[in-house]
Amino acid sequence: MRKAILPSLIIFVTVAILVRLFYLQIIDDEYKLKSENNAIKIVYEYPERGYIYDRKGKLMVANQPSYDIMVVPREIKNLDTLKFCELVDITKEEFDKKIKKAIVYSPRLPSVFLPQLNKKEYAVFQEKIRKFEGFYIQKRSLRDYQVNAGANVFGFITQVNPAMIEKNPYYKSGDLIGRQGVEEQYEEFLRGKKGVKYIQRDKFNRDIGPYKEGIFDTISKQGDDITLTLDIDIQKYGEELMQNKRGGIVAIEPSTGEILALISAPTYDPALLVGRQRSKNYTALYNDSIAKPLYDRGLLAEYPPGSPFKILTALIGLQEEVIDEQTTFFCRRGFSYGNRFMKCHDSGGFSLNAGIYSSCNTYFANTYKKIIEKYPKPAYGVDAWSNHLKSFGLGNFMGYDLPPGRRGNVPTSKLYDKYYSAGGWKSTTIISNSIGQGEVLMTPIQLCNVMCAVANQGYYYTPHVIKKIKNHTIDKKFTTKHQTTIDKQYFPPVIQGLFDVYNKGTASRLQVEGIEICGKTGTAENFTKINGQRVQLTDHSIFVAFAPKDNPKIAIAVFVENGYWGARIAGPIASLMIEKYLKGKITRTDLEKKILNSSLESEYAKVLSGEPFRINL
């Protein structure tokens, strides 16, 4: 018994030790993490972000170096706070606030103390940095815009927020990320890959060489340059034409779906969102809830399409064989249905061609009625009609390569069954759809896409802004043809009608010498609520076009909010854009001057001032 005590004690203690070691070394992970925090410093090397070029190879967005002062709170030692504050020009209070924020993020991980110093500020600080333990300079690259246009297409660069860091472990606090526009869409290509170095440290936080001889280290990979389909010249020109107006312009090359211009007005100088003032400027833009400069009207604004929708009514009528080229309807200054009446600005007998170029409401109301009534029940008619519309990419996200989007709206029988109860409606109930004033809503890019399909006589490509990514191919979906449900043979008469809009119709004063343009004006009623009352505002000015008539190179949709009527502002802008794109110069300088100088600001101010609106002029 006595002999057994010491051996038993040895076995007992040893088993206890082994169990404890098993727990510490194998079961509990806490110490592995602590060990990494303790001994390994991670240093990132940020690559240069990819450049952005326009379709003609013109450099639009490059980089400039920027310098962030980083801080690791735990490593601050013997800091002369006052001197430091003086050097970087901040107050003691700001300093305390920033340090507190950094500590909250992590006492031992670096966070940005003062972002985006310019070269001059950097030079001053660089000389003295040795004196300030715990602070260091992180070089990053910031955008350097070569053009003052396209802000809504480019998007901007911002520091990642905690939610993004959580979602994507690639990003660390202080990293930059693209937001909105192509910067967001092509972030993974543009950003490249940051390099990382694991550096082993001793207990005094001194570097003692690479961790494991650097086998985990990676070299940073330069971001890939991208080429956009944008033509920066007409983009800029469009933005100039839209000065002091609100609305959107979308121009697409029909044969490829390449977006040539995507203009949203009002816009802003992309350079505003770079550097130390970024946050201040962004807040100012963001808070402008009246002009909404950050709101991309080309992609997001859902407008009733107005008269350009008559193109679709005509095409569907032809396809459904309820009308043909020769079909004629009589207009007596309007279209009466039941006890109601739809006004029209003209009268007489209209063929399809004349119906289009003079934009006769009666003609298309009749056509629409016939389309719906071709089917035994109005519900079947509406669904057949909305399926045709959907084949043009309407009523859904288009799948283009820019982050924001809206579906627009294409009504179906379901919607009307809900509105009026099943069977409680018929073709005349929904007759406003015929002229684009009903429940149909479109974004400018959708409207432009419709023009592409018309220009191509029956198909379109998904609109996109990406032309080339260095070292990569672009998404296949942008080179896939989408066929509409309208047969090719039905397009020429409609196109002829659109051509005659310029020859003898609503846009006859907007002809451009040497270019055969097909287009359609639009004037859309719109309403808003002022002090809780529904008020009708000045009509939107809309214009769609493509040119040249044969082998079209550009399709365009112009939308000007409260621009009176189609041919007044949107029409001239479209024709100037087409001329600029196809000819490279403007011959009608007086028209150009007039548009550049026209301002709708007083019109927009009426919502606030209470002045009366001018409607249906």
Add this chain to the structure above:
Amino acid sequence: MKNQSVTSNLDWITVLLYFILVIMGWVNIFSTSIPVEFTEFDYSDFYGKQLLFIILSIPIIIVVLTIDAKVYEKFSFVFYIVGIILLLGLFVFGKTVKGQTNWYGFGSFGLQPSEFVKTATSLLLAKFLSDSQVFLKNTQHQLIAFGIILLPVFLILMQPDAGSAMIFLSLILVLNREGLPEWYLWTGFIAIILFFTALLIQPMYILIGIVLIMIFHYLRARRVDRNPLAYLIVFVAATSFVLSVGFVFDNVLEPHQKDRINVLFSDDVDLKNEGYNLNQSMIAIGSGGLIGKGFMEGTQTKGGFVPEQHSDYIFTTVGEEWGFVGSTVVILLFVMLFLRIIYLAEQQKTKFSRVYGYCVATILFTHYCVNITMLIKLFPTIGVPLPFISYGGSSLWSFTILLFIFLKLDANKVNEW
């Protein structure tokens, strides 16, 4: 009488275990002390000095094995007296390092006499107990045996060096083996348990527990054993012990000793001050995982986060760089060594050799136990080296002498009658 040569009778298993442990120790010391930019072998660095210590331990082994076995028994009292004088001399000539006066300095080398006094005490204890007239049932003999152990304990506590003192106290295990009444051991054992529970739990609950156990014992005991006076004595002793724990903790223990106990029981400690050592030690060991980070790849080791890593904390390097597998290998080697020594001790023909062998096993085991358990938060931090592994000439040589004297005695047993 057939074969008198030491080498043929030497227990080579123990020798092999010794050398494996020493070499493993050196490998880990090398890893902790090698500079990041290794250019040439430097004999002034820890790993270089330790290599010298290891090489020099070979002539020491030869001398120990050459000396006649009888010398160790005959001169045990002389060794002991010399040891005590060396301990006393420290108060005059000793070098004070980190508040402990336990070194003699000779240039860059130091000598720690308490290490060698362990051997001397073991020898004298063995000599005393091997006397055929001595019985540990006898109170007077008990007092002498305790005196042999407690005299150096007293002197070492004055240095103060609680760790070494504790090692000496563990020799009670040897007395227990040799016939000391068992209640000594149990009393000591219960006292330790009561001490720590009293720090953790309200004294009132402990007293209730004691009363309950006594009532249970009373009901189970035979009528003749129900001595009310004995119960009263036990109760009073236990109560006063428990109640005095708070007083001892607050007034007798040094602040750093209090910290070490607090660190063990509480999670609310300052990891930059009193909790630093234990935390870093746990990080190093815990981050080793199953197979460790690899030789010279330990980030904690390279970063020098663990204090005294080459000496008392050397096992953290084993844990970090060799993982659970490596740690287990080292631990099992130790266990094999202890059990081998105990086995050999039980085989001895003379009581002197047996008691001495037991002392060797007990001393080595206590070092191992205290050293490793303090690193993994099973026991308060007490600075004792890990035998054969930790850096240090005094400790390596004294452990070598301690062990090889026993191997000499063991090899000599064929000559005993």
